[in-house]
Amino acid sequence: MNGWVKVMRISTFFYTLKQGIKNIWRNKIFSLASIATMSACIFLFGLFYAIVANFQTIVKEVESGVAVTVFFERGASPEVMEEVGAQIDKRTEVSKKVFVSADEAWEEFGKVYFSGDQSLMEGFEADNPLAESAHYEIYMNDVSMQSTLVTYLQSIEGVREVRSSDIAANTLTDFNRLIGYVSAGIILILLCVAVFLISNTVTTGITVRREEIAIMKLIGATDYFVRSPFIVEGILIGFIGSAIPLALLYVMYSRLVVYVGDKFIWLSNMLRFLPVKEVFSTLVPVALILGVGIGFLGSRLTIRKHLKV
Template sequence: MKINTLGYSIKQGLKNIRRNLLFSLASVGTIVACLFLFGIFYSIVLNMENEIQSIEETLTISVFFDEGTDENRIAEIGNELKAIKNIDTIYYVSADKAWNNYVDDVYGGNEDYVHSVFGDDNPLANSSSYEITLKDISKQKDTVSQIEKIENVRRVNSSDGTAKSLNALNRLVGYASIGVILILLLVSLFLISNTITIGISVRKEEIAIMKLIGAKDIFVRAPFLVEGVLIGLVGSIIPLGIIYFMYNGVIDYLTQHFTVVANLMHFVSVGEVYKGLAPIALLMGVGIGFFGSLITTHKHLRV
C-alpha cells in the first residue's frame, strides 16, 4: 500500500469513527468489557496453574527396596531412576533419616520418650528409599510402571488420587478458558461487524462512485479496516490499564482480609501476568477489529 493511500485510509478511518461515534463507542465499550473479563479470567487461571504447579512439585513418589539390598545396588537403582525421562529430582532417604522424620512428625516434643522406649532400635530399619518428583504429573502412571520394573524395587508409593484430581483440574481450566475466549470473541466480532456495516451504509453513495471510477478493492476497504483496527486497539489498551492498577490492590485486599487465602495461595506478580496478558489482549483487540471489518466489508461491499 502506497504512503498516500495509507494516509487516506487512516484519515477516512478516523472520519468513520467520528461519524458513527455512538456505535464506535459501543464497540469500544464491548471490547473493553470482553477483554477486561478475559484479563480477569486469565489472571485467575494463571494463578490457579501456578498453584497447581506448586502442589505438583510437592508430590513425591517413594521407592522402597528389597530387604538386604546393599548400598552399591541402591546407588545403581538411583542411576537407573535418573535415566527415566519424566523424573525431575531424586533424594535418598536412609532408614535412620526416615525414623527421625517419623519421630519429629508424630511425636514432636516427645522425642526423649520415644528414644527411651526404642533405644537404638529402628522400627523402620528396612524403609530406606528414594523420594522422587516428576516433571509431568499427568505421566505418573507410566513412570511408576517403569520404576516397578527395576530389579530390587520392592514397592512404589505414589499419590494416584491427588495426581488424577490435579490432571482433571488442569483439563477443566483448559476447557473453561477455551469456552470463555470463544464467547468473548464472538460477541466482540458481532458488535464490530454492526459498527462497520453502519459505516458502509453511511458512505454508500461515496463508495458507489469510487467503484464506478475504478477504485481498487484495497482502496475502498482500507478505511474500514483501519476503523476496525483502531477500535480494537483502543478497546484492548483500556482494560490492560485498568487491570494493571487493580491487580495488586485486589491481592492486597484478599491477603489482608482472608487469612486462609494468604496461607494457601502464592500469587503471581503483575509483571508475570502481563508478560502473557499484554500481547494476547493487544492481538485479540486488533484481531477482532481487523477480521470483523474484513468479514463485513467482504459481505457488504462485494468489490
C-alpha cells in the same frame, strides 16, 4: 491476507488511516457500542486470565508436593540403590528425587510419633524397625504423568514397591484440565461476540458510505483502496477496546495486591498473588493481539460479505 501486504504509498497510508478514524467518528454510536463491548469482553478475559494464572500457581505448588515413593528390594546394596537412582534420573517427567536412608526414615518416624523423645527411640537403636525402608521420594514436573512413571518404576530391577497417591494426582490433573476447558470455552464465546459486534459496526459503515464506495469504484479505486479504511476501523476498535480494559485491570490488580497484603496478612500465607509484572507481561500482548485480531477478522469477514467491489 493476500493484498493486505501490498506496499502502500505513505500519503495513501495516512489517507487510509484518516478515513478509518473518520469512519469511527461518523458512526459514533455504533463504534462506541463496539468499543464498549470489546472492552467488556477483553476485561472479562483479563480478569479470568488473572484468576486462572494465580490459581494455576497455587495448583502448581500443590502439585510440586505430590511425590511417588520407591522402596528397594530387601537387603539391596548401596550399589543397587544407586543404579535405581540412575534409572530414575533418565526420566524427563522427574523434577527432583530425594534419597531417604533407613536411619533417616526412622528419625523422621520418631519426630512424628515420639515427638522427638530420644529416650523412647534409644530402645530401638540397635534394631531399626524401618531397616528395609530406605527409599527415593520422586517429585514430578507434571502430575498427569504419574501413572506412566509408576509403571516405569515398577519395571526397574531392585525395586520392591512403588507407592503413589492416584487420587491426589488425578484430582489435580482433572482440575487443571477443567480450568483449561473453561478458559477455552469462555475465550471462544467472547471471540464470537466481539467478531459479531465489529462486523455489525463495519456493516453500518459500509451502508452509510455506499454512495462514496460506488463513486470510488467508478473513478478507478482498487479493491484494496476501498477496503483498507474499514480494516483500519476494525483494527482501531479492537486496539482501543483492548487498551481500555488492560489499563483498568492493571490499576485494579495492583491495588488489590497491595490491599490484600496490607489488610489481610493472615491470607497472604495461603494466597500468594502473582506479581503485577508477571501477570501483565503476558496479558498485555495477548489481549492486544486478541483485540486487534478480532477487529481485523470482524472487518475482513464483513467486507467479504457486503463489499463486493
